[in-house]
Structure formats: C-alpha cells, structure tokens
Amino acid sequence: MSQSTTDRSPSGERHAAGRGGPLAHVLLNIALAALFTALFVRAQALPSSMWEPLGSGSFPRLVLAALVALNLAIAFKEARAFLRQSPGERGQVGAWIWRHRLAFAVLALFAVYIIALPWLGFSLASLAFLLAGQWLLGARSLKALAIAVVVALVFSLGVDTLFRDVFVISLPRGLFG
Incomplete structure (x- = not known):
C-alpha cells in the first residue's frame, strides 16, 4: 500500500504529503507578520543623516510593510482554505499539533x-x-x-x-x- 506523494486541498491546490497544510501556513505567516511588524517599529529608531531626507529607516520600513501585507494576505487565503476543510481533516491538524x-x-x-x-x-x-x-x-x-x-x-x-x-x-x- 503506497502513500501518494501529493494531497489536494479543498481549494484544489496540491500539497506535498507530510508538508504543513493550510493551518501551518496561517500560523507561519502570522508569526512572520508579527516579526516584520516588530522590525518595522524598530527601523524607525535607525539613525538618520542630513544626506537622507526621508531618513535611513524609510526603505527598510517600506520593505517590511510590504512583507507584512504579503504575509497577512497569504494567511487570509490559507485561513479560507482551512475553513473549507472537512472536520476530519481539521482533526488531523490537532493531532499534528499534539505530536x-x-x-x-x-x-x-x-x-x-x-x-x-x-x-x-x-x-x-x-x-x-x-x-x-x-x-x-x-x-x-x-x-x-x-x-x-x-x-x-x-x-x-x-x-x-x-x-x-x-x-x-x-x-x-x-x-x-
């Protein structure tokens, strides 16, 4: 009895077997968004010079804001996929977390x-x-x-x-x- 190498999510996307599903992606992207938000706040304290009218933290803050937005969009998309899963599939998530x-x-x-x-x-x-x-x-x-x-x-x-x-x-x- 062989196990398939891919699984289909409710949204029709293929996930490699044994890889994290939608809930894992939601948790990872929320954690990354929180990390990037903290770095965004810290970037404001970067020292500025008279040669940089916007300040030295402006570019890092722009990149970090884009990363936060991207991570939140992915988390939202994967949360919708998780909610479309059957209760049996959601129970597997709880078992994975327990393991x-x-x-x-x-x-x-x-x-x-x-x-x-x-x-x-x-x-x-x-x-x-x-x-x-x-x-x-x-x-x-x-x-x-x-x-x-x-x-x-x-x-x-x-x-x-x-x-x-x-x-x-x-x-x-x-x-x-």
Missing part, C-alpha cells in the same frame, strides 16, 4: 528567553533557559538534573566569561548586572 507539542514548547520557552534577556541579563536568562529547556526535554531524575545544572552553569556563566574576558564583548548585563 509536535515539544517543539512548540521549546519555541515558546525560547521566546520567553529572548523577551527576558534585556531585563535578566545574559547569564541569568541563559541559566534559566537552559535549566527549563533541559527539564522540558526530559531531565527528571536526580542524576539528569545534576548534569543539567552543570551544563547550564558552564554554558551560561562560561560563555559570558569567554565573551567578556577573551573576546572583550559585553553581553547584556540586565537589571541585576
């Missing part, structure tokens, strides 16, 4: 790490991220937790010391540094 829950959890943990980095500083944020990540990935026994603590200490404090003393690059210190 990949660990990847989503690590991604969410990384997002929290990036947000906390300016406030906690590199060492403390990295220590917490590495400990939580190792626990999330299965370090539950006393031996595994001890190894996780050693790894987290070496990589958070060690990398900070390496960058500060060897490369002479200051990583974020945070409110407690």
